[in-house]
Amino acid sequence: MVSYVNIGRSTPRLEGEDKVTGGARYTADIELPGTVWGRSLRSPYPHARIVSIDTSKAQQVPGVLAVLTGADTRGIRYGRRLYDVPILAEDRVRFVGDRVAAVAAEDKDTVEEALLLIDVEYEELPAVFESLDALDPGAPILHPEVNSYVGLPRTVDANSNAFVRDTWGKGNIEEGFAQAEITVENTFTVPRQHQAYLEPHSCLVHVDDEGRLQVWTSSKVPYAIKQQLSAALGLPEERILLHPVSIGGDFGGKGSAMDIPLAYFLALRSGRPVRMVMDYMEELTAGNPRHAALIQLKTGVKRDGSIVAHQVKVYFNSGAYGGFKPAPGVNLGGASKSGGPYKIPNVEIEGVQVYTNTVPGGFMRAPGEPQAVFALESHIDIIAGKLGMDPLEFRRRNLIEEGDETPIGTQYRDIRARATLDAAVDAAGYESAKAANVGRGIAINERPAAGGESHSNVTLTPDGSVIVHTSIFEPGTGTYTLLRQIVSEQLNVSVDAIEVQVWDTDGVGFDSGVGGSRVTRVAGMAAYQAANAASRELLSVAADLLGWPEEAISLRDDQVVRQDTGESRPWAELLQRLGRPVVGESHVVETSPSPITSFTAQVAEVSVDPETGQVTLLRFTTAHDAGTVLNPVDHQGQINGAVIQSIGYALTEELQVEEGRVTSTTFGEYKILSAKDIPELRTVILESGNGPGPYNAKGIGENPLGPVAPAIANAVQDAIGVRVQHLPITAEKVYQALKERR
DSSP states (O other), X not given: OOOOSSTTSOXXXXXXXXXXXXXXXXXGGOOOTTOEEXXXXXXXXXXXXXEEEXXXXXXXXXXXXXXXXXXXXXXXXXXXXXXXXXXXXXXXXXXXXXXXXXXXXXXXXXXXXXXXXXXXXXXXXXXXXXXXXXXXXXXXXXXXXXXXXXXXXXXXXXXXXXXXXXXXXXXXXXXXXXXXXXXXXXXXEEOOBOOOOSSOOEEEEEEOTTXXXXXEEOOSOHHHHHHHHHHHHTOOGGGEEXXXXXXXXXXXXXXXXXXXXXXXXXXXXXXXXXXXXXXXXXHHHHSOOBOEEEEEEEEEEOTTSOEEEEEEEEEEEEETOSTTSOTTTSOOGGGGGGGTTBOOSSEEEEEEEEEOSSOXXXXXXXXXXXXXXXXXXXXXXXXXXXXXXXXXXXXXXXXXXXXXXXXXXXXXXXXXXXXXXXXXXXXXXXXXXXXXXXXXXXXXXXXXXXXXXXXXEEEEOTTSOEEEEEOOOOOSSSHHHHHXXXXXXXXXXXXXXXXXXXXXXXXXXXXXXXXXXXXHHHHHHHHHHHHHHHHHHHHHHHHHHHOOOGGGEEEETTEEEETTTOOEEEHHHHHHHHTXXXXXXXXXXXXXXXXXXXXXXXXXXXXXXXXXXXXXXXXXXXXXEESOXXXXXXXXXXXXXXXXXXXXXXXXXXXXXXXXXXXXXXXXXXXXXXXXXXXXXXXXXXXXXXXXXXXXXXXXXXXXXXXXXXXXXXXXXXXXXXXXXXXXXXXXXXXXXXXXXX
């Protein structure tokens, strides 16, 4: 392995001190003169026609500056790619929580008083809450005008609530099943999961004296938000500016415009800057959670364990709108992972997104993937059981190897599936003896880093400072620390000498932002190239000013050093003579996912009480096929965070919806894990010399997510012989399964 000075060392977070001492400035901390509060009135019905709205009493409340209804924003739609979200409901509401009216007032109490005085008359309409019910011929059609929406990937049947269908596969599925000796079919369901970031969605919107829209918001994709606002509001992009602020957690959920378009209209009407902050009841009832899904799988196998055919349908419950889903395809590409990292010649996978009268689904880490992997890896264990084969051996027999295609026809380089699985199994003691009612389960997945676009500049100044500029608005993932490490490594200076400055959205043309585990690959490479460009220019300057041969000059701390003689000069002194800074620039565009993927294999060990069904997760082992680990403490933090979040998905978290109404409206009812719920965590890192990022790094953020839930489900099956096919795996579900078996 290559030896580095600053790379591969655990480095404290650049922003850590500010965050723990209160110095970090979040959107809610930004103060502008004359700022007023904005808030929405939301629908109490899942589906209803708006008969009338009377805002006259609200407008008379002292301190109220603006009251808006759908009549004021009629015809405007917004979204991340699919523009189907109205700023305020116009003729009808489509879920409990749909925005119906809005108020801007001098303070929060006045806003709340005015909202209570808005009188809305509704006529309830038939509603539909589950995906398959919404596909019935007699189901109410929620968006009959769907084909008029900007951003719809392709024309669809306007008499159906299915508005996006994505397919993947290869071979001939009918021929594959004809060759099968055993066919296994299963259905799995998964609930909605909220991202549970500590900072709710918030924005501060100001239309300045020149008519320019200025925005402060907790968004990880500010350049995309700028484009969305431009398209929805009809404003040129140059009249929209997003300012960098600290982001209090994201987990995929901070990529939608949410209240910004509404705040813009309130600001126009009131003539004042408008602040909007969702409370957590709004977050849970009207945010953009991970999608609920129903997954149907049918797999044909030979008696020797080889898989010959695999067919999957994933029905995503989109909720009332599709506008919160990721660009560019309005798709949940993780559905393609329902084929897994297996050698299967005949595959057909379909992902269907369906409108229902429920809270709109949006973007959460690895969109669509945890749903698909839970179903697949649970299904794999069931197939192994039908064959009388150990689940580990069944996976080993079918895992892709170098030169193989994935089930959707992708071919990767440097495939390390078997090595990663074996590392997890060995570290977990998977095949060792177990006590009664203790079980172990395994699961595996792969995901490459996404492509994207990013910019960076590295500036060496005459006063001796080093500045790295980035277009990334970082939501707590350690990116700025990573950029410092990269630049310090390339310039051979101390990490502490590097200052990070974040451009606002005037700084560059576009940045893809945070998502798809792309930041190290794309933004990290931009900083790497910019540092190299700055280094080359500085060495050229030194050669010209000192008369030294350029090939003999290197950088060391704050000096340029002539290696053949040992002479050195402070480079700041040279730049003072030059009279200007040295700037290295880089613009990285990676249009495709990485040709090198990363494997994750995990083993859960559980104890199950057969009298109550209570599941106790004893220990959890995760093995990762990594490239070069740039910052070990941050790398491990990403793994731990993803694993813990997914343990919650497996065992406790469910955004419960009854008749279209979210009933888990507080963290007392929506159960995220606490410290005492965390089991013993074991991590195995398999570093390699291959990766798409700087220094052969690979992404890590989303990689641990998918296999967690199926590993736990498989462990429960191993412990007590019952299978739970519907997340979360609660004591009640296990007890019921045990009761039915008895």
